[in-house]
Amino acid sequence: MRENNNILKIGIVGCGDHSREHMNAAKAVPGVRITACCDIIEDRARNCAEKYNCVAYYTDMEVMLKNEKLDAVILCTWPMQHLEQIKKCLSMGIKNILCEKSLTLSAEEALSIWEMVERNGAFLMEGCKYRHHPAIHKLESILSYKDIGKVDSIRATFSNYEPEENLDEGIELDWRFRKECGGGVPYDWMSYLVNACNHFSGGLPTRVFASGNESERYGVINRIYGMIEYDNGIVGIIESSKDANFSQELQITCANGILRLPVAWGIYGEVKITQTHRKQDWGYILTDTYEIEEANAFILQLRNFAEVIKGREQPVIPLKQSITNALTIDALVTSMLEKRIVTMELSKDFNK
Ligand SMILES: NC(=O)c1ccc[n+]([C@@H]2O[C@H](COP(=O)([O-])OP(=O)(O)OC[C@H]3O[C@@H](n4cnc5c(N)ncnc54)[C@H](O)[C@@H]3O)[C@@H](O)[C@H]2O)c1
CATH class of the missing domain: 3.40.50.720 (NAD(P)-binding Rossmann-like Domain)
Known part of the structure; x- marks a missing residue:
């Protein structure tokens, strides 16, 4: 250096x-x-x-x-x-x-x-940047306590209603709508979802299936819904759409509670993590709340x-995790476009 x-x-x-x-x-x-x-x-x-x-x-x-x-x-x-x-x-x-x-x-x-x-x-x-935010470190720490139990599944969403007919053709088109730039939700919003599922599963992805569609006007993928299976049995569920109302939620379901971060990828301001869990009697849900201090993830x-x-x-995000994420995004896109389950065989290099 x-x-x-x-x-x-x-x-x-x-x-x-x-x-x-x-x-x-x-x-x-x-x-x-x-x-x-x-x-x-x-x-x-x-x-x-x-x-x-x-x-x-x-x-x-x-x-x-x-x-x-x-x-x-x-x-x-x-x-x-x-x-x-x-x-x-x-x-x-x-x-x-x-x-x-x-x-x-x-x-x-x-x-x-x-x-x-x-x-x-x-x-x-x-x-x-979301991985550097204290809310994510708090989730990591809650999951490391034994009393929340084993992770069962992770659900991550990033959607916003952005109809293409509202785009002004007169100005330079944003790269997100240009296929040649890598536009579309998979390489933009969905990259957070895959990152979170892969990170919090603690396993390696083995099989994926995805459904969605491409924009008729721009050819980019503007909706993708998928499922990722991991070698430790955990399941990741991802949802990303430009036809759905705003959501940026991360939900981690464990044996003894469900953790929710309502806005996970772009946190500007204070945020709260909730942990819901059932009391002994059916239908009795308790909610614990963890307040997270304001932080600028870009600075961190x-x-x-x-x-x-x-x-x-x-590094908070080691390169091998990013490579695994890129391989998972590729498998989800292939699954969506070819309408089939895609099996992933990652080399031992990518073991966590
Ligand atoms: N982490 C986040 O929160 C976050 C948010 C937004 C964007 N991004 C990422 O940041 C990147 C840029 O996104 P953006 O929204 O700023 O796009 P943008 O189109 O606003 O900016 C990209 C810039 O790169 C310039 N450029 C193109 N080719 C170049 C070259 N060969 N040499 C030098 N400059 C060149 C363009 O002229 C443009 O000014 C993307 O990878 C995007 O995913 C991350």
Whole structure:
């Protein structure tokens, strides 16, 4: 790692909507600075540099990597670009990469990322900020107590009613509706659901089945409902739709209680976890509530990324989990499109 005066110098690729979360987070993490930014749209790169006091801005990431002595790179571009951009970073000596979700678009690409990162002895973490929030750590800790009992199933939802006929064709179409960018719910909203089911199951996915449909107008998948079976018998249920009312719920059902986090993936403000459980008599439900303090998951994510680089922490999301998630997303999409059950045979490398 190169460090000047102990400040970690980071470059960001992609100065679109989501980049501001990383730029603002960097202001709040000691020892971290985003010194350079890059976007193919020059105005965006320049505006970003001016607003957040970057030393330099670029329209070509290769030039940025050549000119700037960076300790790390944040990739905040569309999912279909991540593989090539990770490859470019590694070939130009960048050893630390924070890459936004979804890591990539296919099982094959995910395995090639795993191989490249291992070969280069690099550190790559997928940006999936919800995992850094204290609400998720609280769930992990409740599940580690014996009295909640064994996990039976996990249900994770991310939906919002977004009819395509309301989209304004006159303005540049968001990447989420562009198939060539990796648009559609599987590589966007569903990536959280798979991440949560895989994480809280503590097992490896063995079989999946999914149903849903593609947008007639844009060809992207805009609804997907699926089931994931794990090698330890736990079942994951995922629901993601642009035709359904807003929901971002995580529910973990255990032998002695059901945990619910009503808004799990984008928590802005205070949130409460509830644990419902039955008293001895039928029909008698008790609810325990856990208050969670307000936190900014983007700051916590960037802090964890920096601490791993400095050798003081382990990544909250190890790369092998992200690879397993990418393989699971691929299997769910295949199942939905080909209308069949898909069997997954993960290599021992991906054992937790
Ligand atoms: N974790 C979260 O909460 C969260 C939320 C939103 C988006 N995201 C992720 O962030 C990423 C970006 O999403 P967004 O909503 O900001 O998209 P966006 O379209 O607003 O921004 C992407 C930017 O990348 C630029 N770009 C395209 N090709 C480039 C290249 N070759 N070099 C440099 N710049 C290039 C585009 O011009 C655009 O400005 C996606 O992977 C998305 O999944 C994460």
